[in-house]
Amino acid sequence: TTLFRSKNIPLSSLTHLIQALLDSIKNQDPESVDEGLLQLCVCQLKLLQLYTSVNKLNSQDLHQEPNSTNIELATLLRLEEKEAARIQLLLDNYRQENTRATVQFEEDKSCKLPVHKFLEYLEYENDVVNVKKLGEDECVALGSFLFWKCMCGESSAEETCPIFESAGMKPQQLLSLFLSVWFSREKEILNKQQSISYLCTTLSLLSRMKGAVDVAWDLQSVSPWWQQMRTVCAQAENNGAALLAALVGRSIAISATNGLTERDSSQQMTLLCSDGMTDSWEALSLDLEHWNLLLRQLEDCLVLQTLLHSKVNKLLSSTHQHLEPLTRLSVKKLLEGGRGVVADGVAKWVFKLDLAPCILRQAQLSKKSENTEESIEVDNNIFMNEKYKELGLERIVELLHLVYERYPCSLESDVLHAHCCWEYVVQWNKDPEEGSFLSRSVDHLKYIGNAHIQHGISVMMWNTFIVKRLSAAAYLMDKVGKAPKDRLCRRDVGMSDTAMTSFLGSCSLLIQTLMEAEVSRDEMREPCLDIEDSWLSVEGPTSIVDLALEQRHVHYPLVQHHYILCVIMYAIMLFGMKSVKLFSLFDNRGKTAFFKDLVSIQLLPSGDMDPNIVSFRQQFLMKIVTAAVQELGKSPKTDGASEQSTQEQNENWAAMAIELAQNLQVNEDVIRRQYVCELYSYGIDQIGEEAILQVHDQEVLASQLLVLTGQRLAYALLHTQTKEGMELLARLPPMLCTWLKAMNPQDLQNTNVPIAATSKLVNKVIELLPENHGQYNLVLHLLEAVEAMSPS
DSSP states (O other): OOHHHSSSSOOOHHHHHHHHHHHHHTTTOOOGOOOHHHHOOOOOOHHHHHHHHHHHHHTOOOOOOOOOOOOHHHHHHTHHEEEHHHHHHHHHHHHHOOOOOOOOOOHHTTTTOOOHHHHEEEEEETTTTEEEOHHHHHOOOHIIIIIIIITSSOOOOOHHHHHHHHHBOOOHHHHHHHHHHHTHHHHHHHTTTHHHHHHHHHHHHHHHHSSSSSSOOOOOSSSHHHHHHHHHHHHOSSSSHHHHHHHHHHHHHHHHHHHHHHHTTTOOOBBBBOOTOTTTSSSOHHHHHHHHHHHHHHHHHHHHHHHHHHOOSOOOOOGTTTOOOOOOOOHHHHHOTTTHHHHHEEEEEEEEHHHHHHHHHHHHHHHTTTOOOOHHHHGGHOOOOOOOHHHHHHHHHHHHHHHHOOOOTOHHHHHHHHHHHHHHHHHHHHHHTOOOHHHHHHHHHOOOOOOOHHHHHHHHIIIIIIIIHHHHHHHHHHHHSSSHHHHHHHHHHOHHHHHHHHHHHHHHHHHHHHHHHHHGGGGGGOOOOOGGGGGTOOOSOOOOHHHTTTTTOHHHHHHHHHHHHHHHHHHHHHOOOOOGGGGGSSOOOHHHHHTTTTTTTOOOOOSSSSSHHHHHHHHHHHHHHHHHHHHHSSSSSSHHHHHHHHHHHHHHHHHHHHHHHHHOOHHHHHHHEEEEEEEHTTHHHHHHHHHHTSSOOOOHHHHHHHHHHHHHHHHHIIISSOOOHHHHHHOOOOOHHHHHHHGGGOOOOOOOOOOHHHHHHHHHHHHSSEEEEETTHHHHHHHHHHHHHHHO
16 A cells, blocks of 8 residues: 555556566465455556556647637537627626636646546446545546546547546546536636537537436436536536536537437427527427526526626725625525525625615616616716726626626615615624724615615614614713713723714614604505525525514604614714713603613603703703804815715704704704804804794894894904994993993804894894884994994
């Protein structure tokens, strides 16, 4: 045995040694012969003879040049020219995006296999050569030695296959080795497609070997030989090579089918015409039905694999650069991955590239371009941006469009956005510092159109990822009575203070979306989740969407209760508010209901609230308004678009405070008036004029604005100490002078306001105050003073 495993003995020497040992054994007394050693020598000699024959053929310098145009390949594969061109396009896309570079050693290139390895991989017994149980790399090494030269046209398959048959090799094992080489050499095969002709020749010869196709096979049964090939193709992760192998296999199977038809000419056969893949003269058999199904599945898998390994020119986010590579697909994996396996794979790809939901929508719209041209035109502006052109997103949308065509059910818009939403929240849970992940998850959630799916995904997100962290954040904020510092956030919630602010903002949007979905789901039907005909036999885990549809109704008032809490927490963190005991804003019932199961019925606050709690709430909402206007009044240091977004966000906070007032039993008009007064205090008069229109009690507002006007005028006359101001002050009525001296301009947040703006404010106060108001005459005097100060 040591002799056979030696790496240093040349083939000829090893053969002579074993032959000499065999001759010596045969010359011994028959009774003393070691039968085990005798059989070992005989078997090893047979294997060495096989090795020598194959090695000799591999050493020949034979170059065949088959024709490989589309037309001739179409004939070879029994395809129409149009169909062959379509498949060629799919393979070109696949090769461009997907073919992975493989490291090949010199030994692999020359397809050499050391003789000791050959003897290690094979065994000879009872006139049959068997391949031992080998690993993938070993199978490729042995298969390359036996077949690669045939695949390249550098060796004659017509000479090679009879050698295998005469040596007693099993065709089933040869087929397995042959396909393992074919799949492993995908890159070379796709770049040199004349290999298809050699594949066809070799596979045809293997199929004619004794023991390959059962002689008893008929058209209404499945041939184990072809079933073996289909199984191997379905398991292959090199989808381009697998598709070509299946096309060749089906073509040869059709030839065999036609042979059976000719053999039994009395039987009337049905003409085969399936998916444009075969010519109309082919006879229908059960095997061909299996071939056609596999080909559809392989094409689907190829298109999906092409997409999943495509890339933008530059990742949109640096945080996605070090992610694990996406797994390679096979038909078998898709059939065993459950109904959501396709959407799950695409969602992982979307996350890796950090594609915005609008890009997925664009590809969906382009799929329906005949009927929705206007919609496409609206969304098309995302590609007018030079940044998107630079990233190569047009190519991404094109590939997405092709995948949508193959998987119209599995990648239905709501299904895809649901999986993307889930993928982003899963990734966020792994790294809570990346608040953008949770934010993007909620973006996808909002793109889900069906309220049943949207509701279910929201509930699952809340229960699985959100409620525990939100609870920890709430108790921490109540304990410290303000926006907690970074160290405490990391200790109690597991994220930084910045990440926690983002987290609370996303939570608010999530709960708001859940409330909207809870209302809308009763007004629409539950979706019917179909699956493509080619994938009806799919099995595996329950999909995210199926799980979402199993979620129960939530108790709307309890969800709304949590929404109010979440918005309050977000405001505290966003504006860095202090002196706010979070749970002091709620009574005992309200505190007890927090973080209970959203489907449960909880006793919530009802009736009139404790006046002290209402007072706390009012003070808190006024603080929100003040903080929002303060941010609005800061000089922006960003570009125009960001400035507008920031302004809208802070204006929205004022509206949010008013919305909260409705739910917290606080007088909304108090908050509206506070908003107007803060705007004028900061000198943001233009927005203040718009906000005045929303106030109901305008007389009270006018009195408040009158004080602001007095403060502005007092600053202009009494604090600037100009000569013109002093002269004007001397001419003012004593009552007005006394009143102005009582004003405190330090209460103003912005004293640098043009006198023209103050003049408009005085006119607005006159407009709001009734003439019988006690301070109406004072306002008229103010108007005279302001007009006197205005430049002529």
